[in-house]
Amino acid sequence: MSVIVVSDLRKQYDQKVVVDGLSFTVEEGEIFGILGPNGAGKTTTVECVAGLRKPDGGSISVYGLDPQRDAAKLHHILGMQLQQSEMPDKLRVAEAMELYASFYDDPADWRELMTDVGLKDKADSAFNKLSGGQKQRLSIALALVGSPKVAILDELTTGLDPAARRDTWELVEEVRDRGITVLLVTHFMEEAERLCDRLAIIDGGKIVALDTPTGLVAHVDTEQKVRFRPASALDDTLLTALPEVTSVERHGRQVVVTGTGNLVHAVTSVLVQHQIIAMDLRAEQASLDDAFIALTGRRFDHSAQ
C-alpha cells in the first residue's frame, strides 16, 4: 500500500528552482531513501511532505492527508527529525521525552522508548552534555514519541563518528521493525545502501533513478574485478571464454579477472565446475557511488557539507 504519494512536486526559492517535478511513492513499512548531493533538493522535498514548506506545484498525500490543508492531523501521524535541530542546553533527556509525549493524544510510552534508543542511563543528563550520537538518538526518539505512522529522518548521521553512525543505523532498522514507514534523507552512499529498501537518487531537483539499492547497482555496467589464488592449476582460457570476462591477468599466484555483469557468479561457477578452490577470493563490485556517476555523469560529492 502506498502511504506517501508525491506527484510532480515543484518548489522554488526566489528564482531558483530547487525541486523540479518530483514524483515518487512510498510503501507502508519500508525505508525509502532520498539520496543526492548537497543542494539537490532532498530536504526541501521532505519538508514539503512534512508540511513545513508549501509546494509551488504538484500534490502530496500522506495517508490521504494534504500536508498543507490537513497539517493538524498530519502532525499526529508523522514524526520528523530535522537536520540540525537542537534542544535547550539545560533540558534533560527525560524532560524532553516527557514534554514531547505530552504533545500527542496517544503517545508511546516515553520511558520505554528512551530505554529502546539506549538513553536510559542519560535520563538526567542535560542536552548539552550529550555526545553527537546521543543527541541524534534523542532526536529520533522525539520523532517517534507520538507513535507516528511515518517518520522522516533528515541527515541523521552527518557529523557522527563511524561507531555512532552504525548504532544509529541499527536504530533506524528497529524503527522499521516497529512497522513505521521511514523516509530517510541522506548524502551517504553507504548509509543508503545499508538501510534503504528502495531509494530515489535526486540531482538538481529531479529524480535520476528510483530502485532498490541492488537494482540501481545492477544497472550500472561498470567494470568489476575478481581476485583470487587458485589452489590448483587453472587454465586462463576457462575464464576468458566467459562472456562476462574482458581480461585475465596474473600477479604472481594471484589471478585478477576483469569483466562486467554478474562477474562473481560467472567466475565462481566455472571454478566449482572444475573443482578448483579459490583462496582469498575478493570481489570489487560496483557500488552506489558507481551508480551515481553512471547516472549523472559526475562524481558524487562527499566532501561538501
Next chain:
Amino acid sequence: MRALKRLTAVEFKLFLRDPAAFFWTLIFPVALVVIIGSIPSSRKYSPELGARGIDYYTPVVLVMSFALLALFITPGYLVGYREKGILRRLSTTPVGPARVLIAQLVVQMTTAIVTTVLVLGTAGLLWGVKLPSNVGGFLLAFLLSVGTLLAIGLFLASVLSTTKAATSMGSALFFPLMFFAGLYVPRELMPAAVATIGDVTPLGASVLAFNDAAASGSPSLTTLAVLAAYAVVFGVAAARLFRWE
C-alpha cells in the same frame, strides 16, 4: 492545555537552571535596593529629589529589573530557540511553536511579579519605603510597564536573527534607556528638556507611572498613553514580523 502546562513548567525549570537569567532579574535588583538603602545619605530627605534617595530609587530599580528581563532575557531565549531550530521542530508537532512563546511570557511575567514583591518587600522592611497605597493605580503602572517592555523584547526577538545580535542590541538599548529612567542621574537633576525627552521613552515613562501611582494614586493620562502607544506599536510589529524559522 496539558502541553502548555508542561511547556510552562519546563520553561520555569530552564529559567531556574540559568544562573545569569535569575541573577540579573531576581537577585541583582534586590541586592541593589539593599546596597542603596545601606548608604546613610540615601535614607535622609533630599530637597533636590523631593524624597529620600531610597524612595526615589526603588521604582527605578524595579523598572530596571523589567528592562533586564525584557531587553535581554526575552529576546535571548526566543532568538536562541529559533537559532537552534527548536521552534521549527515544535512546528512539526501537534502543539506548534506559538505555545512555547506563551510559556516564556508566563515565566517572564511571573519573574516580574516575584521581583516586584521582593524589591518592594525589601525596601519596605529594611528602609521603610512606603508600599503603594493605591493598589489599582500601582497594578495599572505595573501591567503597562511590563507589557510595554515585553512587547519591545518580542519585537527585538522578531527582527534579530542571532543570539549575539540580541545581546548587543539589548545592551545598546538598555544603557541609554536606563539613563532616561534616571538610574545614573536622578531625573529631578536633569535639564528640563532632557527630562521631558525621558518622559516619552519607555523606561522613563515606566518610572513616571510608578511615581504618579505613588503620589496621586494613578498614572497620568499622558504617561498611560505613551506606554500604551509603545505597547501597541511594538506588539503589532512583533506579531507581524515574528518568524518561526
